[in-house]
Amino acid sequence: MSKRSDTVEVNPEGSLEVLSQQEVNRLLSAGINGQQETLRRCALAVLNVDSRTDDTRAILAAYADFDIQILQQTRGVKLALSNAPARAFVDGKMIRGIREQLFAVLRDVVFVSSERAAGHFDFATSEGVTDAVFHILRNAGALQIPAEPNMVVCWGGHAIGRDEYDYCKDVGYQMGLRGLDICTGCGAGAMKAPMKGAQLAHAKQRIRGGRYLGITEPGIIAAESPNPIVNELVIMPDMEKRLEAFVRVAHAIVIFPGGVGTAEELLFLLGVLMAPENRDVPFPLILTGPESSADYFRAIDEFVRATLGDAACDHYEIHIGDAERVAGRVREATQDVATFRQQQQDAYYFNWRLHIDLAFQQPFQATHETMAALALHASQDAHELAVNLRRAFSGLVAGNVKEAGIRAIEANGPFELSGDASLVECLDDLLTQFVAQGRMRLETAAYTPCYRLIK
Numbered sequence: 351m352s353k354r355s356d357t358v359e360v361n362p363e364g365s366l367e368v369l370s371q372q373e374v375n376r377l378l379s380a381g382i383n384g385q386q387e388t389l390r391r392c393a394l395a396v397l398n399v400d401s402r403t404d405d406t407r408a409i410l411a412a413y414a415d416f417d418i419q420i421l422q423q424t425r426g427v428k429l430a431l432s433n434a435p436a437r438a439f440v441d442g443k444m445i446r447g448i449r450e451q452l453f454a455v456l457r458d459v460v461f462v463s464s465e466r467a468a469g470h471f472d473f474a475t476s477e478g479v480t481d482a483v484f485h486i487l488r489n490a491g492a493l494q495i496p497a498e499p500n501m502v503v504c505w506g507g508h509a510i511g512r513d514e515y516d517y518c519k520d521v522g523y524q525m526g527l528r529g530l531d532i533c534t535g536c537g538a539g540a541m542k543a544p545m546k547g548a549q550l551a552h553a554k555q556r557i558r559g560g561r562y563l564g565i566t567e568p569g570i571i572a573a574e575s576p577n578p579i580v581n582e583l584v585i586m587p588d589m590e591k592r593l594e595a596f597v598r599v600a601h602a603i604v605i606f607p608g609g610v611g612t613a614e615e616l617l618f619l620l621g622v623l624m625a626p627e628n629r630d631v632p633f634p635l636i637l638t639g640p641e642s643s644a645d646y647f648r649a650i651d652e653f654v655r656a657t658l659g660d661a662a663c664d665h666y667e668i669h670i671g672d673a674e675r676v677a678g679r680v681r682e683a684t685q686d687v688a689t690f691r692q693q694q695q696d697a698y699y700f701n702w703r704l705h706i707d708l709a710f711q712q713p714f715q716a717t718h719e720t721m722a723a724l725a726l727h728a729s730q731d732a733h734e735l736a737v738n739l740r741r742a743f744s745g746l747v748a749g750n751v752k753e754a755g756i757r758a759i760e761a762n763g764p765f766e767l768s769g770d771a772s773l774v775e776c777l778d779d780l781l782t783q784f785v786a787q788g789r790m791r792l793e794t795a796a797y798t799p800c801y802r803l804i805k
Contacts, residue, residue: 369427501561504544519546561581565599598704604637621733632686649779707737
């Protein structure tokens with residue numbers, strides 16, 4: 351991990367080029383409001399593009415002397431970077447796309463901080479959370495007019511095999527040929543591949559202005575640095591706001607092979623779609639991968655049926671090894687979404703009609719106490735069980751790649767999960783397959799579980 355030993359000053363690109371003096375003052379006060387470390391970590395992740403590790407702590411340790419400061423100038427602000435990753439520069443100049451993402455980091459971190467400080471965000475109510483998600487996306491320019499019903503959110507893991515990567519890329523290519531844009535978690539693997547495929551297809555179709563939207567959050571960004579294809583980057587304040595942003599901007603969602611993070615995303619969405627208020631809201635959801643991932647999706651489907659019931663499986667389709675068919679189904683389904691929103695006089699750019707319970711919106715902090723307290727019991731409503739299962743997988747993500755989770759496990763041992771024997775056994779079967787298939791971490795050494803299941 352090479353780095354520059356000098357200090358580099360960088361002017362805005364893509365965001366924050368034109369600012370009022372009041373806006374400049376808000377940016378300069380970011381550090382005073384306790385956001386300096388968040389800004390530093392997110393900026394480091396952007397500069398560390400194409401990183402080949404998902405160990406947040408290792409990245410932070412390698413660049414422990416990296417520093418970022420906001421400098422005032424006559425026409426606004428610029429950034430001073432010390433000991434920055436060398437890969438972000440070519441012939442002494444920062445790569446333009448990285449510079450855009452760097453100032454997107456500053457824009458989002460400061461906007462959320464200032465809006466919270468001013469009391470403009472209400473995170474205590476479901477409506478307030480949704481309103482905050484809307485304002486963050488709008489401030490980032492992610493809600494565009496005129497809008498087309500063509501944004502496909504793609505979920506999947508960063509630790510995937512080459513055949514899975516190639517398939518994800520092919521699906522993205524087929525969707526791009528059909529004029530569809532791509533939104534992902536902005537990292538590597540199944541987050542990069544569909545963007546790369548769509549980018550090539552857009553070029554062939556002479557589509558200018560193709561969108562490759564990346565949505566992340568401060569806790570995960572260092573482990574999943576934005577890939578270089580992302581041309582719109584949005585940093586939400588936490589995982590729950592990130593998940594809501596995905597489903598609010600999506601006209602369809604495609605899920606590729608992944609690990610515990612992908613399972614978390616699927617459980618979040620299924621829990622939302624199973625709410626009675628969303629019964630009539632069309633929301634295309636397709637699970638897909640190459641023939642080699644058939645066992646993976648079989649395991650996912652069996653887990654969902656065993657825990658949430660057969661009704662949960664009615665919300666998705668599974669297509670194996672047929673990229674063209676997947677893209678065709680997505681194109682058809684987005685037209686159904688367009689028709690529905692026209693009839694309901696609803697916006698294309700933001701799914702206002704989708705109801706999301708506050709339980710899905712509240713941040714879950716994974717600790718040994720909160721993980722042990724999760725109610726993993728089959729007797730509860732499937733919607734409520736989805737909330738707790740989603741939190742369990744969120745905790746496993748934290749234990750695998752987030753600095754706080756890794757440190758907690760080193761200090762106190764693995765997280766413990768307990769509940770009904772049958773439910774815990776289903777969880778054990780799924781996680782065992784994830785470990786055997788190498789879906790937990792980007793590492794060559796044997797995986798050491800960050801969890802212990804108690805039946």
